[in-house]
Amino acid sequence: SVTAQTMDQMWDSNVSGKENPNLQWFKDAKFGMFIHWGLYSKIAGEWNGKRYYGSGEWIMNQAKIKVADYNKVASTFNPTGFNADEWAQLAADAGIKYMVITAKHHEGFAMYQSKVSNFNIVDATPYKKDPMKALAEANRKRGIQFGFYYSQFQDWHEPNGGRNSWDFDEAKKDYQTYYREKAIPQLKELLTNYGPLGIVWFDTPGGMTKEQTQTFVNELRVLQPKTLFSSRVGQGLGDYKDFGDSEVPSTPIKGAWESIYTHNDSWGYIKHDMNFKSSKEIIQLLANVASKGGNLMLNVGPDGDGKIPEYSVKFLQQTGKWLKVNGESIYGTTYGLIAAQPWGVSTSKPGKQYLHVLTRPKNGKLLIPDFNVNVKKVYELTDKKELPFKKIGKEVWIDLPLFNQDAVNTVFVIEYAGTVP
Numbered sequence: 001s002v003t004a005q006t007m008d009q010m011w012d013s014n015v016s017g018k019e020n021p022n023l024q025w026f027k028d029a030k031f032g033m034f035i036h037w038g039l040y041s042k043i044a045g046e047w048n049g050k051r052y053y054g055s056g057e058w059i060m061n062q063a064k065i066k067v068a069d070y071n072k073v074a075s076t077f078n079p080t081g082f083n084a085d086e087w088a089q090l091a092a093d094a095g096i097k098y099m100v101i102t103a104k105h106h107e108g109f110a111m112y113q114s115k116v117s118n119f120n121i122v123d124a125t126p127y128k129k130d131p132m133k134a135l136a137e138a139n140r141k142r143g144i145q146f147g148f149y150y151s152q153f154q155d156w157h158e159p160n161g162g163r164n165s166w167d168f169d170e171a172k173k174d175y176q177t178y179y180r181e182k183a184i185p186q187l188k189e190l191l192t193n194y195g196p197l198g199i200v201w202f203d204t205p206g207g208m209t210k211e212q213t214q215t216f217v218n219e220l221r222v223l224q225p226k227t228l229f230s231s232r233v234g235q236g237l238g239d240y241k242d243f244g245d246s247e248v249p250s251t252p253i254k255g256a257w258e259s260i261y262t263h264n265d266s267w268g269y270i271k272h273d274m275n276f277k278s279s280k281e282i283i284q285l286l287a288n289v290a291s292k293g294g295n296l297m298l299n300v301g302p303d304g305d306g307k308i309p310e311y312s313v314k315f316l317q318q319t320g321k322w323l324k325v326n327g328e329s330i331y332g333t334t335y336g337l338i339a340a341q342p343w344g345v346s347t348s349k350p351g352k353q354y355l356h357v358l359t360r361p362k363n364g365k366l367l368i369p370d371f372n373v374n375v376k377k378v379y380e381l382t383d384k385k386e387l388p389f390k391k392i393g394k395e396v397w398i399d400l401p402l403f404n405q406d407a408v409n410t411v412f413v414i415e416y417a418g419t420v421p
């Protein structure tokens with residue numbers, strides 16, 4: 001049988017140990033959209049004719065671009081192609097239940113109207129509009145939870161912000177001044193001006209002691225007590241755990257957690273990175289993450305004109321088509337009680353195991369080597385057609401119907417009585 005690791009075995013788990021009561025929607029959601037969008041989206045991975053690879057949102061750091069030069073990018077940033085309903089509708093069509101977008105990334109530029117710093121999309125660009133107002137509304141209309149990513153420590157625009165060591169001497173920085181004068185007031189704007197937020201997604205803590213982080217968290221939580229804080233707030237004060245980038249735990253994990261993945265190889269838009277994951281890869285990744293009890297938040301990187309790349313649109317819509325008929329085997333499930341097998345993985349609901357057959361056994365005979373419970377019936381999820389099965393000791397053998405070999409994920413349901421040992 002399957003044993004799940006519990007959170008407190010993880011270093012940065014929620015030290016209070018008591019789970020945030022507002023986590024259920026998150027745990028049932030299973031599938032989220034991450035959006036990295038900023039000035040780096042216009043730079044698109046090329047600076048002074050030189051192409052950069054990896055994470056496009058790091059180009060200011062990779063190319064050691066001076067703040068004075070980087071500011072100029074804002075003066076030509078004009079995403080007239082941005083359409084909030086288009087983005088939220090894509091999320092809905094893809095079967096996505098929550099969206100988290102970068103309000104401010106390490107570059108320090110606010111992708112919303114900020115009274116705290118004029119280095120923002122309304123005051124520093126010809127665009128002069130706040131896209132986050134419309135995006136929050138467009139998601140709310142579709143019942144999609146909405147949240148912001150905020151780089152609380154790294155800010156390469158600010159003399160006292162973290163980690164711009166090519167303009168400023170890191171050792172001379174007073175991070176507390178930056179937190180007090182920019183990060184905290186901006187986070188308060190985000191928790192005040194865009195309606196109820198499902199999530200604040202913090203990234204890479206730094207420059208604060210445990211006590212200072214506790215004060216920081218308390219000061220923000222009072223604004224929206226229900227909002228979930230991601231684990232990268234640091235010091236174990238988050239509500240759910242985020243694994244490293246493009247990382248899935250090897251075994252099931254109890255508690256709320258999330259795997260985050262790029263759709264190609266970059267979070268921010270890079271025009272020369274076409275290595276997009278197919279819908280087959282996305283659907284199988286989602287099943288894999290769900291089988292271990294977690295959420296998948298898949299990223300898209302819109303370009304400088306506010307358009308989501310066509311391959312992201314195409315492959316997400318295809319993923320949505322699969323979820324429309326198979327969503328029962330993902331949404332609201334918990335980790336599978338049948339360990340990963342050569343044919344695929346499992347997810348759970350009370351008295352049910354969903355078998356995600358990613359690779360059809362050549363002879364059509366599917367083996368569950370260790371499932372010593374009273375199996376009541378087995379059927380295919382989509383057409384509910386019952387299938388013959390036999391129990392031999394603790395083994396369960398299922399005769400699979402013919403289905404096309406390159407089907408990305410065909411789901412069968414086992415209904416059983418009793419508890420899986």
Ligand SMILES: C[C@@H]1O[C@@H](Oc2ccc([N+](=O)[O-])cc2)[C@@H](O)[C@H](O)[C@@H]1O
Nearest residue numbers: 055057058203204243244245260267
């Ligand atoms: C989602 C990503 O998060 C961070 O990168 C990290 C942060 C932490 C880890 N980690 O803990 O493994 C890995 C990449 C950012 O630097 C990056 O630009 C992107 O936003």
